[in-house]
Amino acid sequence: MISKFSDLQEMANEQPDPQRLLFLFAEVNSESKKHKSQQKGTITPVMCVDKLPNEVSDFASLVSEADDIAKNWDFMFIASLSGDKGIAPTSKDAEPYLTKMTNDVMSGHNIARYVVFDRKENPVELVAS
Template sequence: MNISSFDELLLAARQQAEPQRLLMVFVGASLGEEASQAERAAFEQGAGGEITPLMCVDKCVTELSDFASLAGEADTMAQAWVLVFAGAIAAAAEAREVDTALRKLVESVRVGQVQSLAVFNREGQAVMLR
């Protein structure tokens, strides 16, 4: 399935036979002190940099109306976020399972193992990381 926006992900999650809970990690971006001039210029244009998890959240798809609402809520907690990484788990999962999955998700983002996650920018559009 080709997902091009968070709202498409939300729609796809709602269409699953088993109710879903989305797990999300909001990240900020920064440059290391050793960044070159080219890296700094690219960063100023919105490319490159190092990502840092700022906060994580889990929500049943029934709790989400659209990306704009989620982004507004996130802005009240972590205004510096630039991307959100998303995965899913069964909504029936126990709280302990959800907490474990969230911790693993944050660690995966922290170490850059994000191939299985959907990534969205502040406008809710899917992005490809290089």
């Protein structure tokens, strides 16, 4: 299991073909303040970005860069897009996958396929209801 962002970076760098990391930053709207591990609510996408693994130095830098654009996010959804024959995917290649991520988060479907961290780099497990 990926427990910190650097684990994800290492895994991306170990893949046989270059990767492009896909990030979706989302805001959480809690419906209740029940036990923290079983809160219910909605998740709304705020912004997306794609980067090569070497374009992200660490989690704190990514958070800082995201906050320069919008501070109203709570969770970071992450996926990886694999290149082909030693060539990394382009940002244009990433666009349909970022759209899919956005649709998945908005609908609550297929969200288990993403690595999710909160602002403090804590891994988050989400279950659609």
